[in-house]
Amino acid sequence: MTEALQLVPKAQAAQSMKDFKSDQEVRWCPGCGDYAILAAVQGFMPELGLARENIVFVSGIGCSSRFPYYMNTYGMHSIHGRAPAIATGLASSRTDLSVWVVTGDGDALSIGGNHLIHALRRNVNLKILLFNNRIYGLTKGQYSPTSEVGKITKSTPMGSLDAPFNPVSLAIGAEATFVARTVDSDRKHLTEVLRQAADHPGTALVEIYQNCNIFNDGAFEVLKDKQQAEEAVIRLEHGRPIRFGADGAKGVVRDRETGDLKVVEVTPANEADVLVHDAHSASPTTAFALSRLADPDTLHHTPIGVLRSVRRPVYDTLMADQLDAAVERDGKGDLGALLAGSDTWTVIG
């Protein structure tokens, strides 16, 4: 068992995907990318081998946030943007639980932006699945904080004005210890990223590009269409040179003048300069630079996989350790002594 989950009790018997399906009818629009993610998560959970009753899914508001109803675990469908805060209270008070947060681009980055960044910097033991469809689905199609500039929607008939967030850049800037990106339709890649996220002690942020076929259909087509994806997607693997394109014709190198990263045609002359991905680098600088390669409009040069995975003490464990240290230092709390204090007087009847 992984270190991240060592405090969580194990399942008594082998589990199957079926064990994780609740009895509730799934009510997303037909063709929604959420179905694929739900299936991938339900399919992956048995691999963890955790007691189902010690798993909790917490969500906010939005299409993705209906997720907990469909998982046969403990769950809470909370209020808009607050899932990371609620999950922080749960995880920090119960280190024996595996706590997952399901959220969307509006939930996590707009109304709940503050809670997301603080959960990340604290490194609470949460696995945050951020379904990014670059649109507001449940309110029927307004632009979101990840929509491209100039997005024409019901609320922006002349085009949206604000620059989008890059969730991966944001998470790295917020001191996240684990940041990854994957795509709803790539079950194998999605599952592998979930595996690494589950394995990570502390907060793991997984951005999942998810297609909303009603209000923003095809938003990630460039990353899914086999031919286009070759040029658009940069698959990151720890310890491997960062190459992509047909036959790995392109690579990422460091620009010697600016220190930034850039994409080049790989030649025998520059092959040795191609960056080797180091997800465990103590410094977030290169991971951040990688996240900036993606063009927010065309999605060209979008890195997927684990951008950053480093060790830092976990908030919940630190909190529990302080309680233990206090008992060791002061002894177990004695209520009578506490109430009496040190400055008293006695009235004799």
Add this chain to the structure above:
Amino acid sequence: MTSQVSSPSGQAHEARDAGVEAEDAGGGPAGDQRGIPGQHGVDKEVRRLDRVIIRFAGDSGDGMQLTGDRFTSETASFGNDLSTLPNFPAEIRAPAGTLPGVSSFQLHFADHDILTPGDAPNVLVAMNPAALRANIADVPPGGEIIVNTDEFAKRAMAKVGYAVSPLEDGSLEGYRVHPVPLTTLTIEALKDFGLSRKEAERSKNMFALGLLSWMYHRPTEGTENFLRAKFAKKPQIAEANVAAFRAGWNFGETTEEFAVSYEVGPAVTAFPAGTYRNISGNLALSYGLVAASQQSGLPLYLGSYPITPASDILHELSRHKNFGVRTFQAEDEIAGIGAALGAAFGGSLAVTTTSGPGVALKSETIGLAVSLELPLLVVDIQRGGPSTGLPTKTEQADLLQAMFGRNGEAPVPIVAPCTPADCFDAALEAARIALTYRTPVFLLSDGYLANGSEPWRIPETGELPELSVAFATGPNHTLADGSEVFWPYKRDPRTLARPWAVPGTPGLEHRIGGIEKQDGTGNISYDPANHDLMVRTRQAKVDGIEVPDVRVDDPDGARTLVLGWGSTYGPITAAVRRIRKEGGRIAQAHLRHLNPFPRNLGEVLGRYERVVVPEMNLGQLATLLRARYLVDARSHTQVNGMPFKAEQLATALKEAIDD
């Protein structure tokens, strides 16, 4: 330190007697530093008083709150009844010497039981011209004023609008003024300590404390111990402060300026037998929460964001990790309550602490807690509003916010403590309701209770209420096909509470959320009839909470009832005593439960011709009473950031009686 107050051989008496005897022997509690050369042997008159109100006032940086706290501790350990009123600006260090920068601490102590910090000080200690100017109007003619003459320089006086010195222009005629060069005397007393002038000056509050301690025969040992503990890492500073404190005492002892000292005997008959301590509202509330955690067997989880005047609860609880208390300082008010609610889902006794502006931010989450039906304590230490309002002043204007400040029909029980010490019991009561009925509960304290203090009889742990909770452990419902299932919204028929099934319990996996739930199963339901049922059921659950009947104090068969809630208890009771002392007839009742109201309240209100409701708002309880009971409740309101003064309240109540 422990002392006894009822026995003549008790330590408190010894401490005092030691002072008197030592006086004759030329020694005294101030030890070898006692006495200023050439001024020995002054015979001093000692007068006996039944009560005194002292106000210490100075610049925000002068340490007036500390001085007041120490005098209070000395007074508590001596066995007087007491009540305090700290009053300070929201700015940490307002511009020095200005009126807005004045910080004060009023203490009322007596040889009998008292209820308020007092309307008007008998003694004002003014550390600078601003303190004198800001407070002189409150001192009745004949009052004693001790002024630090060193600070009455032209510029300092001009800053607060004194063109000529009030010490010289005759404007203080009619008061008993004691001009004392406190700063000079302090510096002189500390000249052998090798401190800079500025460092030495800082101890002038301890000089003043020493002087007042002499004037009122306060025990000094506690303050000396306190100073040595506070400055344990800076022994030189500790000794300098002790020396300044003793110098102040000796100054009173030897100077002819102070011909009289006063004794206020212990309040022997005011208190039932027991062990007592002095306690502030926020400290009592913190202890109440720890006690509720112990009594329920649930770990305490506080999610909070710092806000005046509630932060002290966060500070206090964070010191008790050895009781299994987890404190989480969140990124904002919403996360504070969010984390608490998450912990409640996990089986903790969950609390969030805040003040009015924070409640506004937490409203949506409180609504979620109503819908999830999880226990959660929402502690609101009310302050002046609206918006940022008066952060350090008191008010009771969040009652309707607590009652109705959410979207939809979202009833939340409300409990309000009535004195600083009562915050302990009120916290336990709020926890009882939250745990029994699986609901968020408001605990409405306020700035006056939070920072004020009074003697508290320390309860034995065996006297505390039993709060143990049974989590759900297995299925609670049988389906038509005979299978056993767990229904998260199947209710206890008596309390209407739903089962509390915490994660980690096998077989009870379930999902809850803010969307309307089907009765019983808890599954999402948009069915109109079901929503109607659920809204009414949640209301019925809160309406059905068992609370004690309101008690009425009516010895004379009065026709007028005064009904209060929360921190107005002290001033109202003091006003009622005054009226009765003069032969007036008035009945008094005080509400601890604001939602639901006690069952007998309607009947009680109906018994009286007139019902007067004093509140530190514009009539919020009165509005509820009128709506609920169709009673012609009369409001008497005050929103000046300060508690009612007993005399003014008595006058208003007399007018109502005579009306």
